[in-house]
Amino acid sequence: MRIALGIEYDGQAFAGWQCQKGKLTVQSAVEHALSRVAAEPVRVTCAGRTDAGVHALEQVVHFDTKVYRKPYSWLMGTNTALPEEVRLLWVRETSEDFHARYSAIARFYRYVILNRQMKSALFRRQVTWHFHPLDEKAMQEAASHLIGEHDFSSFRAQDCQSKSPMRRMHFIHVRREGDRVVIELCANAFLHHMVRNIAGVLMEIGSGKQDPVWAGEVLKARNRKCAGVTAPPDGLYLGGVYYPVHFGLPRHPIFDNLPENASRHAPSDSL
Known part of the structure; x- marks a missing residue:
């Protein structure tokens, strides 16, 4: 199944989002915590990479797993294993065609x-x-x-x-x-x-x-x-990422006036 997550973090303690050898990153912290809950390695894909010192009110990621956990268990178990600068805000099971980066409007x-x-x-x-x-x-x-x-x-x-x-x-x-x-x-x-x-x-x-x-x-x-x-x-x-409504993900009110086709010309290498 494919799982989507909303993540809040204080970026000052991290060398950015993306995994880097020998450095503490948000991605490595999230993957480590999720892997503990899943009892197997988990790799995540984010909506947009952030640099060192940059924060997130709501980063969005997805990952695939054959392990079943209730959304509440993913949420609470992962937060228990995360450093205090990072917190999951929500967890949703979503369709396999959802992609945290490429589905973004x-x-x-x-x-x-x-x-x-x-x-x-x-x-x-x-x-x-x-x-x-x-x-x-x-x-x-x-x-x-x-x-x-x-x-x-x-x-x-x-x-x-x-x-x-x-x-x-x-x-x-x-x-x-x-x-x-x-x-x-x-x-x-x-x-x-x-x-x-x-x-x-x-x-x-x-x-x-x-x-x-x-x-x-x-x-x-x-x-x-x-x-x-x-x-x-x-x-x-x-601050947040805007996705088509059919994915059923939480949406920040700031996006309320954007049309559903706002991404028609979104580049494939979006940040």
Whole structure:
């Protein structure tokens, strides 16, 4: 049978999602815990790999097994064996045609900026600290230039292995919550470092160093050198993954207004 899982994790203790020899990763921790419950080796496939220091509100994975356990047993048994920085949120039996990566319609990321004079003693690695005041309205105006289907070459890492830079950005929302500025982005897929590079551009604009139209100019340049710095990983969260309704998986409310065919042009090498 094929099992799908929703996973929350604090990425600061890990060298990213993907298994790496000699390093602690989220994938290795999850596979180790699941294997204990299954009493046999388990290998998982995720919706999108996250880098070192990046967190997840809801990563989605699947795995295949011939071992029968009730969903509650998978959930509680695995959580007992996981480090405290990682927790399963839900477990569902699903159809064999479900694929955590390739069945995804869209992905949602959240980037959280602590915008005040002092760093936080409590959230040192859960937010990105930005000293200079940010104008969230200017950042939202800038973000409007990135909506739609575009070549996002200016916002991809130099070592990005995606075959195509084309991505469809469904929305970018920028809002202030007290001393925090929150950026929420939803696209059919993301390039390597795409969210962090967009956040870096928006912070430059929010700080008053560039005008909002600069975001569109960077996009049209299709040149990574035009986009400025990559924002730190600390404030980045994989927020959720959107799948066709027939798979019966939990869905974040932020996806409520997306159409079921939103992934018609989703690339096969999606992140």
